Amino acid sequence: MTRTTNITAILADNRLDKDRSVWADALERVTAAQVEQALAQAPGRYSVARMVTLLSPAAKAYLEPMAQQARKLTIQRFGRTIQLYAPLYVSNVCVNSCRYCGYNRQTDVNRTRLTREQALADAEVIAAEGFRHLLLVSGEDSAYVTVDYLSTLAHELRRMFASIAIEIQPLQKDDYAALFAAGIDGVALYQETYDRDVYADYHVAGPKRDYDNRLETPDRYAAAGMRRIGLGVLLGLADWRLDTLAMAEHAAYLMKTYWRSQIDFSFPRIRPATNVIHEWPYVVSDEHLVQMMLALRLCFADTGIVLSTRELPAFRDRMMNICVTRVSAGSKTNPGGYASDTTAAEQFTVADERPPAEVAAAIARCGHEPVWKDWDAGFIGV
Amino acid sequence: MNDMLKIADREFHSRLLVGTGKFASNAAMDAAMDASGAEIVTVALRRVDIENENDNMLAAIDRARYLLLPNTSGARDAAEAVRLARLARAASGIHWVKLEVTPDPYYLLPDGEETLKAAQTLVQDGFVVLPYMNADPILARKLQDVGCATVMPLASPIGSNQGLKMRASIEIIIEQATVPVVVDAGLGAPSHAAEAMEMGADAVLVNTAIATAENPVKMAIAFKLAVEAGRMSYQAGLAAQSTHASASSPLTGFLRNEQK
Numbered sequence: 001m002t003r004t005t006n007i008t009a010i011l012a013d014n015r016l017d018k019d020r021s022v023w024a025d026a027l028e029r030v031t032a033a034q035v036e037q038a039l040a041q042a043p044g045r046y047s048v049a050r051m052v053t054l055l056s057p058a059a060k061a062y063l064e065p066m067a068q069q070a071r072k073l074t075i076q077r078f079g080r081t082i083q084l085y086a087p088l089y090v091s092n093v094c095v096n097s098c099r100y101c102g103y104n105r106q107t108d109v110n111r112t113r114l115t116r117e118q119a120l121a122d123a124e125v126i127a128a129e130g131f132r133h134l135l136l137v138s139g140e141d142s143a144y145v146t147v148d149y150l151s152t153l154a155h156e157l158r159r160m161f162a163s164i165a166i167e168i169q170p171l172q173k174d175d176y177a178a179l180f181a182a183g184i185d186g187v188a189l190y191q192e193t194y195d196r197d198v199y200a201d202y203h204v205a206g207p208k209r210d211y212d213n214r215l216e217t218p219d220r221y222a223a224a225g226m227r228r229i230g231l232g233v234l235l236g237l238a239d240w241r242l243d244t245l246a247m248a249e250h251a252a253y254l255m256k257t258y259w260r261s262q263i264d265f266s267f268p269r270i271r272p273a274t275n276v277i278h279e280w281p282y283v284v285s286d287e288h289l290v291q292m293m294l295a296l297r298l299c300f301a302d303t304g305i306v307l308s309t310r311e312l313p314a315f316r317d318r319m320m321n322i323c324v325t326r327v328s329a330g331s332k333t334n335p336g337g338y339a340s341d342t343t344a345a346e347q348f349t350v351a352d353e354r355p356p357a358e359v360a361a362a363i364a365r366c367g368h369e370p371v372w373k374d375w376d377a378g379f380i381g382v
Numbered sequence: 383m384n385d386m387l388k389i390a391d392r393e394f395h396s397r398l399l400v401g402t403g404k405f406a407s408n409a410a411m412d413a414a415m416d417a418s419g420a421e422i423v424t425v426a427l428r429r430v431d432i433e434n435e436n437d438n439m440l441a442a443i444d445r446a447r448y449l450l451l452p453n454t455s456g457a458r459d460a461a462e463a464v465r466l467a468r469l470a471r472a473a474s475g476i477h478w479v480k481l482e483v484t485p486d487p488y489y490l491l492p493d494g495e496e497t498l499k500a501a502q503t504l505v506q507d508g509f510v511v512l513p514y515m516n517a518d519p520i521l522a523r524k525l526q527d528v529g530c531a532t533v534m535p536l537a538s539p540i541g542s543n544q545g546l547k548m549r550a551s552i553e554i555i556i557e558q559a560t561v562p563v564v565v566d567a568g569l570g571a572p573s574h575a576a577e578a579m580e581m582g583a584d585a586v587l588v589n590t591a592i593a594t595a596e597n598p599v600k601m602a603i604a605f606k607l608a609v610e611a612g613r614m615s616y617q618a619g620l621a622a623q624s625t626h627a628s629a630s631s632p633l634t635g636f637l638r639n640e641q642k
Contacts, residue, residue, distance in 0.1 A: 079404020262487035302488040378469040
């Protein structure tokens with residue numbers, strides 16, 4: 001790939017953000033012999049050529065040997081352990097109109113913003129379940145979910161949690177620096193799709209329409225010191241192979257530039273939500289998702305691979321035995337959902353409804369230690 | 383046989399230190415620790431609630447039997463490592479620390495500059511400091527000079543199981559050290575551990591190779607035996623692997639011939 005210094009240019013120069021047919025052709029041209037050659041090399045190092053090979057239709061016939069390699073590599077690098085985390089939704093108010101999302105501002109659903117006390121009540125429930133890693137989630141609600149709101153909340157939450165990450169609207173670098181200082185150490189922000197045209201089609205109104213702003217946000221929070229960088233594409237919007245190629249380039253760029261931070265890949269497959277469209281042009285099958293996860297693991301030995309409760313128990317349990325390193329459990333995707341019987345709208349319907357203890361037992365059954373704490377609030381001085 | 387490993391004011395029979403990460407369960411960890419014969423076990427502070435005696439992992443470690451050596455794994459700079467070590471000491475009373483400053487989350491290579499800074503502060507603060515370091519002989523001397531209790535050079539990148547890739551530098555560190563040299567990280571097989579001990583390392587630390595083995599208990603025993611064998615071999619004095627010819631002396635043999 002061309003050596004460029006910003007992600008917008010890298011994707012544009014390599015035609016990964018638009019008119020991606022050159023890559024679609026390259027994927028089709030991969031032969032079985034090339035896949036075998038790629039699998040004969042030591043796994044874990046990224047090159048775009050290797051990624052194309054492992055993502056190709058030809059590689060679909062090699063999922064078993066890919067899984068064997070991925071399992072071995074994951075155990076070597078992460079041990080026989082799986083981390084657990086829980087999401088805490090603080091607001092489902094949103095200024096965007098994303099056609100796939102239950103929080104879409106144009107849908108008529110029950111909106112809730114948690115007060116600090118309400119958020120803490122949910123947090124107490126989550127902590128009592130054993131969690132020490134928390135992800136604060138919100139719609140794009142900049143009027144309410146401000147740096148002040150999050151900092152104050154983080155200050156309280158640090159007593160209960162070893163690590164706090166956020167999945168909210170894009171912010172500026174100074175905001176991220178303030179949040180980092182307040183004890184928030186990770187940010188997840190998914191591009192949803194790296195294809196500009198498809199992106200424009202789904203994000204019809206609101207600040208999220210700005211593809212470039214979203215694309216460059218991980219630079220801002222990584223530069224502000226955040227330790228964990230969460231990347232993902234919303235599976236179902238565009239060709240998953242092409243989006244994975246773009247996401248891999250994005251990850252490789254971030255790893256080189258912000259070498260102190262760790263990347264996590266998430267794999268959100270579109271789930272049903274209230275009052276949004278249900279027809280998806282690019283349905284991602286289990287087989288596709290497995291190939292995507294394996295290809296990424298075989299190119300990135302040390303990135304976290306996250307699987308949320310969007311996926312069914314059976315699928316999650318299988319993947320925890322192959323290459324997954326972090327899972328959520330017991331998730332409520334509506335604000336206040338842990339501590340009360342709220343009717344607030346969910347962002348999506350959870351597919352794995354097992355309580356956290358059951359998920360932990362499933363982790364143990366596949367020969368892994370469920371790890372509730374793998375960070376320490378003491379790293380950041382507040 | 384009185385061949386004790388002495389670190390600071392403590393003596394140990396075992397020259398195998400083990401890590402507690404990456405095990406499939408606390409029970410598996412406990413069984414492997416027991417089989418290894420280790421007397422020092424290192425625990426990542428990020429993984430435990432050090433102030434909580436009922437923490438799952440801490441509860442699985444018999445403190446009467448093992449010296450619990452907290453480590454600062456995950457610290458990106460000196461300030462973070464120092465803060466974490468101090469919080470841990472305040473909560474647990476343990477004043478030993480395995481100092482790890484690894485700003486790169488992928489290869490987890492230690493930052494020499496920040497490690498030295500942190501070591502200096504922690505030693506002054508009354509800690510017994512065992513620093514994880516690159517196999518850099520000058521850095522080893524500097525860490526020794528600021529009062530570290532050991533030096534712990536890596537054999538190869540952590541978790542890589544590649545063995546003694548840094549052999550030449552570790553030989554120099556062993557030659558020059560005035561504190562115990564504990565070879566840490568990258569030892570993937572008992573033969574690697576034996577090799578390090580034969581070279582004259584005072585001890586080795588192993589985690590991944592034991593924790594991720596198909597049978598961790600058996601692998602722990604294999605490492606125990608390898609460390610003992612390597613130590614014994616070092617003490618016995620390996621037959622010199624010398625480049626000098628001794629069987630015949632093509633250049634100076636004439637001297638002896640003339641004497642006859």
